[in-house]
Amino acid sequence: MDLMGDIGAADQLISAREENKLIKAKVIEQIEMIKDLRLTNAQLQAEVDMYRKDAALPSFSNLALGAKNIDTDTDADADMDHDQTTPVHDFVSSGDGTYPTDPAVTLPNAHGISNPLCCALDRSDALIGTGGADSYVSIMSWGSALAPGDDASINTVQRAARVHCTAPVICISFSTEQDIVAAGCMDGSVHLIGYKLVFGKVKAWALNIVRGDKIKCTKYVKSLAFAPKSGLLASASADGTVQITRITLLVDNDNDDDDDDDDMEGGAESLFKNASVEMVNSLHLGGAVETVCFVNEGDILCLYERETSYLSYFDLKNNFKMTKHSVNGCKFKLSCCRFIMHWLLYLSVPILTFSTIPLLLFTLVSAVTGGFDSHVSFAIMDLALSPNGKYLCAATDNSRNIIIEVGTSNIIRDLYGHKNDGFSQPRVAWSSSGKYIYGNTQEDNSMCVWDIASTKIVKMLKAHKGQLRDIFSSNKTDTVVTSSYDKTIKVWLNEM
Numbered sequence: 001m002d003l004m005g006d007i008g009a010a011d012q013l014i015s016a017r018e019e020n021k022l023i024k025a026k027v028i029e030q031i032e033m034i035k036d037l038r039l040t041n042a043q044l045q046a047e048v049d050m051y052r053k054d055a056a057l058p059s060f061s062n063l064a065l066g067a068k069n070i071d072t073d074t075d076a077d078a079d080m081d082h083d084q085t086t087p088v089h090d091f092v093s094s095g096d097g098t099y100p101t102d103p104a105v106t107l108p109n110a111h112g113i114s115n116p117l118c119c120a121l122d123r124s125d126a127l128i129g130t131g132g133a134d135s136y137v138s139i140m141s142w143g144s145a146l147a148p149g150d151d152a153s154i155n156t157v158q159r160a161a162r163v164h165c166t167a168p169v170i171c172i173s174f175s176t177e178q179d180i181v182a183a184g185c186m187d188g189s190v191h192l193i194g195y196k197l198v199f200g201k202v203k204a205w206a207l208n209i210v211r212g213d214k215i216k217c218t219k220y221v222k223s224l225a226f227a228p229k230s231g232l233l234a235s236a237s238a239d240g241t242v243q244i245t246r247i248t249l250l251v252d253n254d255n256d257d258d259d260d261d262d263d264m265e266g267g268a269e270s271l272f273k274n275a276s277v278e279m280v281n282s283l284h285l286g287g288a289v290e291t292v293c294f295v296n297e298g299d300i301l302c303l304y305e306r307e308t309s310y311l312s313y314f315d316l317k318n319n320f321k322m323t324k325h326s327v328n329g330c331k332f333k334l335s336c337c338r339f340i341m342h343w344l345l346y347l348s349v350p351i352l353t354f355s356t357i358p359l360l361l362f363t364l365v366s367a368v369t370g371g372f373d374s375h376v377s378f379a380i381m382d383l384a385l386s387p388n389g390k391y392l393c394a395a396t397d398n399s400r401n402i403i404i405e406v407g408t409s410n411i412i413r414d415l416y417g418h419k420n421d422g423f424s425q426p427r428v429a430w431s432s433s434g435k436y437i438y439g440n441t442q443e444d445n446s447m448c449v450w451d452i453a454s455t456k457i458v459k460m461l462k463a464h465k466g467q468l469r470d471i472f473s474s475n476k477t478d479t480v481v482t483s484s485y486d487k488t489i490k491v492w493l494n495e496m
Contacts (some may be wrong), residue, residue: 047225078402091403091413094453095435099494100480101449107144107157107489110138116483118470122174122181127197127473128481129181130489131169136162137183139195139204144493161204165191174336175231178249179272182233183220189214190235192247194272209436210250211276215243221349223291227298232280232316234301242303244281244316250274281320285312291383293392295406302392302406303382311380313407327376327394327402329411381426387434387475395426401439403452415450417457419443429473429480438480440468441480447471447482464488 029286111132119133128142138160145156167187174181181204183191192215195204217237225234235243249272249317287306295302301314310324378398385392391412401415418441420426428439436458437450445466449459466486473480480492 079261090388090434091453094451095431095433097458098433098478098494099431099436099449099459100478100494101459102493102495103461103463103490104493105142105153105156105491107140107142107145107491109152109487110140110157110160110483110489111136111487113487115466115485115487117168117170118172119481119483119489120172120174120181120472121474121479121481122179122195123176125477125479127195127202128409128489128491129172129174130483131165131172131183133168135165135168135185137165137169137172137181137191137193137204138162139181139193139202140489141197141200141202144200145491159201161192161202162286163193163204163206165189167220169222171221173226173233175226175233175247176228177231178247180226180247180249180275181224182224182235182247184224184235186220187388188217188219188221188237188239190216190221190224190233192275194249194275194279205273207249207275208252208273209277210274212278213243215245215277217241217243219288222289225292225294225301227294227301229396230298232294232298234292234294234303236292238288240285240287240289240305241277242283242285242289242292242301244283244301246276246278246280248276248278250276283314283320290379290381291302293383293385295385295389295392297389300385300407304383304394306379309376311383311394311404325404326409327380327404327411331408341425379422382428384428384430384432387432391434393430393437395427395428395439396420397422397424397426401426401428401437401450403437413452413455415439415452415455417450418448425467425469427468427471429471430475431473432478438471438473440471442467445484445486461492463490 027338033111033351043060077359110130114132114134115134116130120129121127124263126141126143128140132138140156141162142156142360144159145153165183165185166189167185169183169185171184179195180196181193183193185191186330186372192202192207192209194207195202209372215235217235218241219236219238221237223236231246233247235245252273285305287308288425290304290306292303294300299315301316301318303312305312309328310326312326313323315388373429378396378400381397382395383392392404392406394404396402397420399416399419399421402411403413403415415437418439420442420487426440428437430437435452437452439448439450441448445464446459447463447468448457449461450456451458456457463482464484464486466484468482468484471480478494482490482492
């Protein structure tokens, strides 16, 4: 028996264990350091944006200081006058602290063992529509889950109306005028579904397209938006197309279904089983269209095309005339600031060499032409219009949410403090007061609440046990809906 050998092996094992403990402690220390560095980086980014906005010299003209867009058809004097009256004062005062923080309803397994991928409220805020990886659209009357009893939420899910689609549903949108919900799928199809609520029971059905053609893209549908008051639906796809169609419900006078008598309990609405789809226009962009929304009461379509540094606006009242507004903020002002910084940097060199002079000249030319503003380090993944229609909140894949004045390049506020990158699904929504922004973060399963005026996160709501996939808020009531990879849907209300 080699006693000394056994003792030596035991010593090595003990030493290895102690070394592992030290390594684990070092790893934990490094993780905490990384978190601190991320927070510091976000704070520095916010400071840089602040310095950019304040760096203009008093002697510059209003043209140099103004927030210029990159339109080719916009009158400079009109823009200059507009910038002088930019309504930044809308976010001078913080909110009064009223926003939903209570997860009043939790709806489990709305799509069985599959994950819910999107959610939305109908125009009455009484119904929730969700799309799932199981290729179904589910419509529920969420108020019934508030009834007494432990099974109220389960019963609500079981009574949901479900309509099958041809592929997983990744975006959903309710019409603001008709009982229609549109579902965008991974196979590029857009399904139109009719629904109604009769005596507390939800009924839903796939609409028959009897006039026009079904909406179909060559790649998956990334975003859907109904325009208010016109019946227009915008469908944006990864293939770079945006189809604008007018959807109209049609009365089915020849409805001989077995459940006619039961349907008639719902009145005339029960007869709307058919629909017409009129193609209004088809836009063809160079890159994937990540998100679309209607602004100016539905007269203008706004979208973001991947790999671009601007938002594109299409005027529906003017033959879809296109204008572009930079998401880099005040282009000329930032370019001048860049030139000044480079100029000061080169002044610190005692002698301007032949190698630095061309670079200095290039910097000057880039500043004047705005060459540095043709690129951004992020993509806008979601656009949400404020309740008053004046502002957009843009959720990016670079841990930054941006408040932008509609139809301009004016960046009103930058919101930091969360984590979202190219592998995440950034989503944002407004409070009904227009003073707060809700957003997800990929670091944990929380929902962030920003006070827009101060740009600070005022609440981190422990929302789900899995990653947040979608957020939707009502413009009329303080109601927020979230869907998550923990297979639940939650409805958030103000605390009683």
